[in-house]
Amino acid sequence: MRRSLISATAVAALALTMTACADEGAGSSAAEDTGSRPDGKALRVGWVNLEGSTVSIPESRLGAEAGVAYVNKHLNGVGGRPLELVRCDVDGSPEKSVDCANKMAEEKVAFVISGIDPSGDAMLPVLGSAGIPVVGHGPDGPAMQTEKNAMFFGAAAPAGLAAPLTFFASQDVGAFTFLMPDVKWSKTITEKVLEPTARSLGMRQKTLHYDIANPDWSSLAASAAAGKPDLVGGPIFTDDQCVALLGALRAGSYTGKVFGGACSGAVAEALGNENAAGLVTYTDMWRVDARDDAPPAKQKEIDTYVSAMKEAGHQDKAENVFAQAGFTDVVNLARILGKDPERAEGKDALAAIKRTVRFDSFMGPTLDCDGSAWPGQSNCGNSVLLYENQPDGSVKLVSDGFVGVDPSSAGSAR
Numbered sequence: 274m275r276r277s278l279i280s281a282t283a284v285a286a287l288a289l290t291m292t293a294c295a296d297e298g299a300g301s302s303a304a305e306d307t308g309s310r311p312d313g314k315a316l317r318v319g320w321v322n323l324e325g326s327t328v329s330i331p332e333s334r335l336g337a338e339a340g341v342a343y344v345n346k347h348l349n350g351v352g353g354r355p356l357e358l359v360r361c362d363v364d365g366s367p368e369k370s371v372d373c374a375n376k377m378a379e380e381k382v383a384f385v386i387s388g389i390d391p392s393g394d395a396m397l398p399v400l401g402s403a404g405i406p407v408v409g410h411g412p413d414g415p416a417m418q419t420e421k422n423a424m425f426f427g428a429a430a431p432a433g434l435a436a437p438l439t440f441f442a443s444q445d446v447g448a449f450t451f452l453m454p455d456v457k458w459s460k461t462i463t464e465k466v467l468e469p470t471a472r473s474l475g476m477r478q479k480t481l482h483y484d485i486a487n488p489d490w491s492s493l494a495a496s497a498a499a500g501k502p503d504l505v506g507g508p509i510f511t512d513d514q515c516v517a518l519l520g521a522l523r524a525g526s527y528t529g530k531v532f533g534g535a536c537s538g539a540v541a542e543a544l545g546n547e548n549a550a551g552l553v554t555y556t557d558m559w560r561v562d563a564r565d566d567a568p569p570a571k572q573k574e575i576d577t578y579v580s581a582m583k584e585a586g587h588q589d590k591a592e593n594v595f596a597q598a599g600f601t602d603v604v605n606l607a608r609i610l611g612k613d614p615e616r617a618e619g620k621d622a623l624a625a626i627k628r629t630v631r632f633d634s635f636m637g638p639t640l641d642c643d644g645s646a647w648p649g650q651s652n653c654g655n656s657v658l659l660y661e662n663q664p665d666g667s668v669k670l671v672s673d674g675f676v677g678v679d680p681s682s683a684g685s686a687r
Contacts, residue, residue: 311350352614506532
């Protein structure tokens with residue numbers, strides 16, 4: 274995600290670790306063509322993303338660039354100011370993230386949009402000193418999750434655990450086993466969010482922490498299925514891990530529900546539609562490949578997004594969740610900051626975002642960026658959608674729209 278969720282950023286960080294080991298009011302979100310073209314002073318914003326290294330996610334940038342083109346061509350830029358991206362690629366190392374932060378300070382950008390940067394925390398001291406806020410879809414590190422000089426449009430990381438559990442509890446799941454990577458941040462969120470949420474919902478919970486460098490998926494699947502829980506899975510998987518776990522569960526004749534976090538259609542491609550059927554995944558945006566399940570207004574936004582990706586020459590990436598996040602973040606920023614374009618930089622831009630409540634986000638839910646979505650977290654959202662793979666290869670919305678969660682009943686990641 275970045276799905277936003279915990280998944281996308283955590284999955285990117287996990288993949289890197291594996292490699293190393295081995296009152297603004299709502300308003301309408303329909304982004305209609307203004308008929309004008311921006312001719313004011315350019316609004317130059319930084320773009321930092323994991324690209325060109327061992328783990329590379331160019332789709333995030335492609336979505337953002339398509340979003341910039343769309344905003345400038347159809348929305349009159351940011352209140353008449355053409356939007357420009359100042360690009361800097363990172364490789365997952367803190368050193369490269371600091372290099373990009375220094376570049377953004379030298380370029381005097383209005384703010385930095387973080388695509389995916391597992392070492393993004395390293396940027397914060399430099400950007401903070403320069404008065405440059407960080408925005409994006411989801412925080413990429415523990416410091417960013419609570420950073421006051423940042424705000425993200427995706428669901429807060431704890432919601433990536435709590436909201437799916439809320440949904441499964443409504444589906445009569447009484448006992449579940451989650452597999453989580455054996456690293457510090459995973460154990461922290463298990464203790465601070467997963468366990469108290471399960472208790473509050475009356476669910477019996479078991480967690481297996483696996484060695485990310487050398488996981489034995491057959492043994493893990495057998496241990497997870499022991500005792501016949503109603504649900505097996507986890508919120509933080511790469512697609513390869515989803516394939517390995519689901520394949521092992523199917524081989525062991527496990528017939529209960531399987532939760533794959535934010536895994537993609539690559540699972541069905543690898544295992545076949547029949548074996549992938551029943552896999553439940555989640556996201557904090559309406560899915561392109563399940564357009565008809567979205568409300569009419571969101572279907573229109575999906576069509577707008579797909580058309581913009583096609584116009585940018587990247588229609589083949591339109592279903593990619595990273596591309597969706599990059600695009601929607603740019604559009605949301607343009608809509609919020611376009612109300613007062615002369616104050617769309619630095620602390621003024623961040624203040625405008627943090628005043629935004631009941632905001633009908635593009636292809637997403639209603640957001641509250643005033644800190645109330647999840648107190649202590651730098652996110653505007655706390656809800657997700659749940660989808661299930663079908664035998665014919667399609668995906669179907671199985672939640673009743675967005676599943677929100679009350680942070681007070683779900684523990685705290687702090």
